[in-house]
Amino acid sequence: MKKYDYLIVGSGLYGSTFACMAARSGKKCLVIDKRSQTGGNLYCENVEGINVHKYGAHIFHTSNKEVWDFVNSIVEFNRYTNSPVANYKGKLYNLPFNMNTFYQMWGLTTPETALAKIEEQKREAEELMCAEGVSEPRNLEEQALLLVGRDIYEKLIKGYTEKQWGRKCTELPAFIIKRLPVRLVFDNNYFNDKYQGIPIGGYNKLIEGLLKDAEVMPDTDFFHDRERWMNIADKIVFTGKIDEFYSYCFGKLEYRTVRFEEEVLSTPNYQGNAVVNYTEATVPYTRIIEHKHFESFGAEVYDNPYTVISREYSTEWSEGMEPYYPVNDTRNSQLYQQYKELADMEENIIFGGRLAEYKYYDMAPIVESVFKHFND
Template sequence: MKEFDYIIVGAGLYGATFAYMAKKAGKRCLVIDKRQHLGGNLYCENIEGINVHKYGAHIFHTSNKKVWDFVNSIVEFNRYTNSPIANYNGKLYNLPFNMNTFHQMWGVNTPNEALAKIEEQKSAINSKMEAEGISKPRNLEEQALLLVGKDIYEKLIKGYTEKQWGRKCTDLPSFIIKRLPVRLVFDNNYFNDKYQGIPIGGYNKLIDGLLENIETSIGTDFFENRSHWESIASKIIFTGKIDEYYDYCFGELEYRTVRFEEQTLNTSNYQGNAVVNYTDSKTPYTRIIEHKHFEMFGEDIDKCPKTVISKEYSTEWKDGMEPYYPVNDEKNTMLYSKYKSLADKENNIIFGGRLAEYKYYDMAPIIEKIIKIFK
């Protein structure tokens, strides 16, 4: 008999949730992670009494009551509602695109006025493309213009997207933006999901609860002693980079990454909102996160005399950096399919999560997927 039923490589949300469900099923688990902390990209550091999301903002949202009840059985979630702001050259707009946005953009007051303005701009773009013999969008720019028109695209999409991807919108495939939700109501709630919030006390509470009484080892690199880990477990749950697992035999997958410039400021309230996106092309960062607004509301904001902000800079991933977003273009999709064909033949390995599946994941679908595995 092996020492463990599962060696789980990676202590992020996928690994921690899998370990929790496996332990509940009576399995013996060891969770290892090469970082010096548990939680993966959910990890928070408490600075000046504020839980700082060290790897970018994470907002939990779902319409699945079972998933919502599950995470709240581990730690209670608050009522945080994601309502980001866009800053375009000093002018502020509400996101997602809704009647507040359209009033700020054009001064319109009714849904019919807003819809007429959008349709007028979409029609002009469509006529121009038809005149040029273009039957369907060839790139992200043309796709976005056909969805929301010139004004919204140029002020709220173009600069932000080009900074995020490090490429011109005309060089990005159209399928990246399949749809852009336009809401003809005065509602700044970014998500349509029924439930959303942040764990009270930060995401470390969620991870600690999931991994309670489960053996863990941080600062432990799977690849430095791979044969040992494989020898002491019946199965490996791998949440790292799938191309690294196979020693890059087909080549390296590409990622975008994010650099964070963190500041502690001597003010109780810097920007009045958790998330402000900078959608112009001149501002080098994509957004500023003010972390206290995820968990402090009303009078509590001023009771904490300092605040912590993080400026986010999107850049190309290089070896040694933390990979964040898969580059889902044709080249990388084809490369990933080669690795997946190898993974599908494995009997004793489960590949899961954004790096192992080369797929961007929200948090709730990860939990939903693992619950189904054990069901």
């Protein structure tokens, strides 16, 4: 008999949710994490009484009532509604693309005129491609032009996307944006999901609740004593980089990462919104997050005389940096499939989460993935 039913490598949302579900099934879990804190990229640090999302803004959203009830059974969530704003050369546009955006862009006030304007610009893109003998979009730029037309693309997509990926839109594959939401209503709610919010008191409360029945060891690197960890439990749940698990035998997968520039300001309200995207190519950062707006609303924003902002800079990933976004081009997709074939042959190892599955995940689908494992 081994000491644990599960060794869980990584205490991010996948690992922590797995630990919670396993404990509810009567299993004994050990969770190890190479960081000094739990929670992975959900970790928050309290700065001047504000829960700062240290690894980027996280907004929980889902239409799955089972998932929503589950996370709220751990910690109550607030009413935060994601309504980002885009700043292009000092002018503000509401996101996602909706009637407020079209009024700001063209001065149009009715759905009929807005739709006609978008269709007119889409036809222009189709005609240009047709003149070049092209029937399918060859890159992200052509795909975006076919979806929303030139004005929205040039002002709200092009610069932001090129900063995010570090490549020109003409060099990015079209499938990155298979669709762009266009809403012919005055609605700034970014998500279509029925439920959304932030844990009251921050994401640390959620992680602490998920891990309360597990043994947890931070500052513990799986790869520093791999043989020991491989033999301490009946099964291993691995949430780290899948290529690292297999010693990069096929080569290294590529990522994009984000650098954060955090600043404490002696003002209660810097930008009036949690998320402002900077879509102009000449602005080096992609967005500014003002963290207090995730948990303070209306007049209560002014209860705290300070605010904390984070400027986000998207960069190429290299060793020692936190890998954020998989680069899902042909080369990396094929490389991941080679690793996945190895993983599929493992009987006692479960690979889960964005790094182990080389897949960008929203939070709710991560929880759903763990549910599926325990329900199968």
